[in-house]
Amino acid sequence: MGNLAKALTVAGSDSGGGAGIQADLKTFHQFHVYGMSALTAVTAQNTLGVHGVYPLPAEAVANQMQQVIEDLGVDAMKTGMLFNVEIIEAVAEQIRQHQVKNVVVDPVMIAKGGAKLLLDEAVKAIVEKLLPYTLIVTPNLPEAEHLTGRPIRNVAEMKEAAKAIVAMGAKHVVMKGGHLPADEIVDLLYDGEQFFTFVHQRVNTQHTHGTGCTFSAALTAELAKGSTVYEAMERANRFIIEAIATAPGIGRGHGPTNHWAAIKLSI
Numbered sequence: 001m002g003n004l005a006k007a008l009t010v011a012g013s014d015s016g017g018g019a020g021i022q023a024d025l026k027t028f029h030q031f032h033v034y035g036m037s038a039l040t041a042v043t044a045q046n047t048l049g050v051h052g053v054y055p056l057p058a059e060a061v062a063n064q065m066q067q068v069i070e071d072l073g074v075d076a077m078k079t080g081m082l083f084n085v086e087i088i089e090a091v092a093e094q095i096r097q098h099q100v101k102n103v104v105v106d107p108v109m110i111a112k113g114g115a116k117l118l119l120d121e122a123v124k125a126i127v128e129k130l131l132p133y134t135l136i137v138t139p140n141l142p143e144a145e146h147l148t149g150r151p152i153r154n155v156a157e158m159k160e161a162a163k164a165i166v167a168m169g170a171k172h173v174v175m176k177g178g179h180l181p182a183d184e185i186v187d188l189l190y191d192g193e194q195f196f197t198f199v200h201q202r203v204n205t206q207h208t209h210g211t212g213c214t215f216s217a218a219l220t221a222e223l224a225k226g227s228t229v230y231e232a233m234e235r236a237n238r239f240i241i242e243a244i245a246t247a248p249g250i251g252r253g254h255g256p257t258n259h260w261a262a263i264k265l266s267i
């Protein structure tokens with residue numbers, strides 16, 4: 001355990017356990033990475049939707065981050081639900097002060113059922129305060145549209161949006177194409193120079209709650225272990241596809257993915 005990799009998630013709690021902090025910690029564990037958390041908000045949530053959102057004070061978020069960074073150390077971190085401008089500013093300040101490396105930003109905005117997990121005015125703060133410290137930002141298509149202010153209807157427009165997001169300060173963009181209506185899903189990695197596409201068959205399922213969280217947590221875990229961005233993307237992509245294909249099918253709505261999936265991939 002001498003070189004145990006350590007990862008931090010700064011995100012909201014999903015009481016249903018499929019997304020948010022719970023998905024992130026389960027995924028870190030599955031990748032044999034020590035997981036730590038700074039909670040931003042509590043949601044009362046299940047597979048049917050979000051039934052309440054209770055944000056924490058920004059000071060509480062900053063204090064959690066400070067305590068784990070200064071004592072345990074963080075090899076990589078990710079952000080999920082950040083909810084408001086104050087929390088985003090506090091998170092960016094902790095990253096700056098402690099020069100945290102390998103920062104993955106999943107710009108969570110709206111839950112599948114439509115509940116707001118980020119206030120409208122806070123999108124600007126993600127761009128201005130957080131993206132300059134970001135190694136990989138992982139928007140889905142509606143999130144990329146909000147970040148860039150442009151419609152995205154095809155892979156060519158995904159590439160244009162990725163360029164615009166790198167110009168905002170993020171070093172890499174992983175744009176998830178799950179929201180384009182096609183049997184084949186195209187996920188895109190852009191490093192500021194080259195595009196890499198990852199194409200796979202869509203799994204016909206309603207159990208996709210927390211796919212974005214689980215995917216970005218896998219990416220973060222791989223970075224914590226020292227993988228390159230490309231290797232991390234490749235493994236996280238395989239993990240989320242397997243996790244969706246083998247979802248346990250629990251709950252009456254959009255059920256969680258299979259957070260044990262990596263065992264089958266022997267990662």
Ligand SMILES: Nc1ncnc2c1ncn2[C@@H]1O[C@H](COP(=O)(O)OP(=O)(O)OP(=O)(O)O)[C@@H](O)[C@H]1O
Nearest residue numbers: 140176178179185187202203210211212213215240
């Ligand atoms: N039905 C599916 N079958 C196979 N892969 C999928 C499916 N839905 C999503 N994915 C994959 O899961 C990952 C997350 O994609 P998605 O576009 O769902 O992100 P997201 O919208 O941020 O997730 P969330 O809905 O949890 O916020 C991507 O790598 C995408 O290719």
Ligand SMILES: Cc1ncc(COP(=O)(O)O)c(N)n1
Nearest residue numbers: 012013019020111112209210
């Ligand atoms: C606390 C929290 N964080 C993130 C999500 C997004 O996940 P999804 O879009 O799959 O509902 C969520 N539902 N809850």
